[in-house]
Amino acid sequence: MIKFSKMKNKNPFIIAEMSGNHNHSFDRAFAIKNVYITQPILPAYKDFCLQIKQIYKSGQLTNSGQKHNEFEEKLKKVLAVNNVSLFNNGTIALLTAIKALDLPINSEVITTPWTFAATPHCIAWNGLKPVFCDIEPDTMCINPDKIEKLITKNTSAILGVHVYGFPCDVKKIGSIAKKYNLKVIYDAAHAFSTEIKEGGGGIGNFGDITMFSFHATKLFHTLEGGCLTYNDKNLIKKVHDLRNFGICNEDRVEDIGINGKMNEIQAAMGLLNLKIFEKEKNARKKLKEFYDSSLSSIKGIRLPAIPKNISTSYQYYPIILENIYPITRNNLYEKLKQNGIYARKYFYPSCNDYECYKDLPSSRAENLPVVNDIKEKVLCLPFYGALKKEIAKKIVKIIIEAGKQKSKGA
Ligand SMILES: Cc1ncc(COP(=O)(O)O)c(C=O)c1O
Structure with missing residues (x-):
């Protein structure tokens, strides 16, 4: 039971x-x-039990066990990348990624405020300064055309987020980084299996290092978990030592490391979910088509415009309620909630409004017009394969009915 x-x-x-x-x-x-924004995929219970039985038999629970190593190898193929290092969660993976690049202490990292708290926090925890850059209105990723004017002699890196699973403009970001000799880090927490079709491949191939989150809210998960991907072979040892307290071998500790190790139960869940996430993705694709066709003609509802040459992870389904939509985003959120439907205001508050970042010069309103506009307008709708058609229809009906109301605040 x-x-x-x-x-x-x-x-x-x-x-x-x-x-x-x-x-x-x-x-x-x-x-x-109640209906929530997402529902995690779960493999067949008997399959998971079999995995647990094997772990009991092996007696190895963590520290690069058999399942961990098998999962790491399989992920390289699925993500189409050269190197994968598994972690116990995405936040520790991102902390380690930044640490591994040896950026000068107190230097500035240009990033987006349109993200989850973990992104700027990982910069700050590394003793670096987050500098917020505005976003593109269409994909809501960092706007590369606004990056250059934020570069100073103290800038050491750019940290882009492939938000909702939509990729950043990796080409433009790559050429800015080259011009100014900056490192590039990507937060791909939302972007498992996102691909840039022409000349790109897996989204984990861009920049110096990329982090994926395998938290239970993600398209693909290991309960909690994450990984780093990178092409530079020199990073392998560095990342692995940092992940294990900085221990190089029995006699030597070189770096100030952390405990970032993924355990065998997480890896077992990952191995099983690798077999079923594509099915989930297809179901989300169909749900997206339904939402798109039902919502795109409603006056005042804007849908993100995603570049044609990419395939997304279908992580979230954000809509933007423009000013001509008769009620506010917050009122629509409440209306859905009254019906047991819990949409999410991702990302409200935006990171520039956090107590710990609001006084940064880059958080000033005049620097972030798109973020400050969109933070009052975005709503992510429930979006997962098991969402029943009648619930999706109910969500659409509520949005259509609200769109027929006469004025704001009704
Ligand atoms: C954009 C973003 N970055 C980082 C993280 C942190 O990942 P994790 O929850 O695996 O620590 C999340 C949340 O899951 C996220 O949404």
Whole structure:
């Protein structure tokens, strides 16, 4: 039997608790009445049990076990990259990525405020200064045309985020970095399997180093987890030592490392989810087509314009409520919530409004016109393969009905 404890807790990712004998062909929907932004994929329970049995038998639970190594090899192929280093979560992976590049202490890293807290926090935790750059209105990724004017003699790197799974303009960012001799880091937490079709390949091939998150909210997950991808072979040892407290061998500790190791249970979940994530992606593609065709003609609703030569990860489905839409984003959010539908205001507040960053010169309103406009207008709709058609239709109906209202604030 599945017991869902703490049902008052709105986060479905932490409420599943199993007990007793179970035959797991269960329907998770029976216990989760409300509709959330996402629902994690899960492999067949018996397959996971088999993996756990193997882990028990091997006796190795962590520290580059058999499953860890097998998963790492398989990921190289799936992500079409040369080097993969697994981590226990995306945040520790990003912290390590920045550390591995040896950027001068107190130097400036140009990044986007349109991201999750982890991105600027990883810069600041490394003793570096985040400098916020405005975003493109279409993809909502960092705007490369606004990067150059932020470069100073203290700039050491650019950190772009492939937000919602839409890729940054990696070509333009690459040439700016080359011109000014800057490092490039990408946060691809949302972008598992995003591809740039012409002359690009896997999104993890750009810049000096890229981080993917495998958190349960992601298209592909290992419960918690993440990885780094990079092409420079010299980074392999550096990243691996940093991931393991800076320990090089039994006799030597070189660097100030951290514990970033992925354990065998995470790797087992990853191995199984590699077999099913494409199915989930296809289901999301169909849901996107449904949302697109139902919402694109509504006055005041704008959908992101994604470049043609890419395939996205289908991580999130953001809509932008322009001023001519009769009610505000917050009012639409409330309307959906009254119907048990929990959309998300990703990203509200934007990072430039956080207490810890609001006083940075780059956070001033005049520097971030697009971010400051869009932060009041974006809503990410529930978006996952198991979302029932009738629920998707209900969401669309609420948005259409709200669009017929007469004035703001109704
Ligand atoms: C853009 C972005 N960067 C970084 C992270 C952090 O990843 P993790 O949750 O795996 O630590 C997240 C959240 O999951 C994210 O959305």
